Each structure stands twice: as C-alpha cells, then as structure tokens.
Amino acid sequence: DAGITQSPRHKVTETGTPVTLRCHQTENHRYMYWYRQDPGHGLRLIHYSYGVKDTDKGEVSDGYSVSRSKTEDFLLTLESATSSQTSVYFCAISTATNEKLFFGSGTQLSVL
C-alpha cells in the first residue's frame, strides 16, 4: 500500500467547532486530494492540491478549507462543523492528474 496516513481515524465533534483532518504521505507525490464519501453519492471531491501552496476547489468545497505547506502534508479544515459534514473523508495522492489515485484509510467524522 502507498504510504498515506490519515489522522485521526475517528472523530466525534459538536456543531460549530473547528476540525482539522490531516493527510500525510511518504511517496513524494505531487497531487493530493480530499474526498468525502456518502451513501448514494459516491466520492465527491472537496479540494485538491497540485503542489506546495497550490490548491483548488472541488465540487463540494463550501465549508472547507485546505492548506499544503509541505509536499507530504495536506490539511483539511472545517472552520465551523455542521451535521451535514458528517461523513467519511478520504485523502488520495497521485503522481499525475491522469494516473491512478492511491487512497488513505479514511477518517470517520461525526458532527453532533
């Protein structure tokens, strides 16, 4: 498996609190992605990064921000968590946009 570590693996938080999820890779891949997985919706792209300090929005970016200060780390922040953000969050990496994605093990986030 590709060297991708997501932390935490599980988190329960309250509405209105800030939450940061971390994705760490040891593969030196240029591209990193944050997806959320919800029943019936498959995976939806939240944000992605094509290099250090280079990020762009995905299809469901509202309520989320990201930062990539180092190649190996891609942080996803929920500034003020809402119940609609209860989901499983997956980080993914790739060497190029047209190459396959390697996924992390996911973070189960519950917002009460």
Add this chain to the structure above:
Amino acid sequence: AQSVSQHNHHVILSEAASLELGCNYSYGGTVNLFWYVQYPGQHLQLLLKYFSGDPLVKGIKGFEAEFIKSKFSFNLRKPSVQWSDTAEYFCAVNARDKAAGNKLTFGGGTRVLVKP
C-alpha cells in the same frame, strides 16, 4: 463539467453468476476512465483504467471493462463472480481537457453482494 452515472445501486447475485455494472458519463471531450473497488472496511483501490487504444481493458481479479465512445459508456464485467467480489464498485472519469481541471469525478457507486 463531467458527470458519471451508475445505474444500479445494489446488485445481489450468486457465486459463478456473471456480473455487469453499468457506467455512463457525460462529457464532450476526451476522457480517462477508471473503475475502483472498495472491499468492506477497506479503502478504494484501482481495478482497471482506460486511457486510449483497445477499448476492451482487462484489470485485476478477472474484471474487464469496455469503452463504447458512441454510448459514453464504460461497463464493468466479470464472467463468474466469487464471494470475495462482494464490495462497492465505483466508476470514475477524468477529463483530459486542461480547462476542465484536474478532477476525477466518481459515480455514486454500486454495492455488489455475492451469495455463497
């Protein structure tokens, strides 16, 4: 923007039966196509991909998929399934047009249950 539609949300079949999962996409330009699989409790992993060339591509574990450009389809097939094929399957599309952005769009997924 591209979109992906998987017609079946749930499929139940017996071992040794044949499997075909439908996938249609909407995008007018050139695309790359993927099928990913997620086994229970695991993360997604690539089954197969199509970039160009022979429209019939073979992947791991006996899966294959056929790209039919005129139908905007990329259906996944396996002639004889096993209990271990129980999983959720996702079709995904990546538009090659730079203007479309570097985004891989996933379908809603199809849960496949293979009964022993």
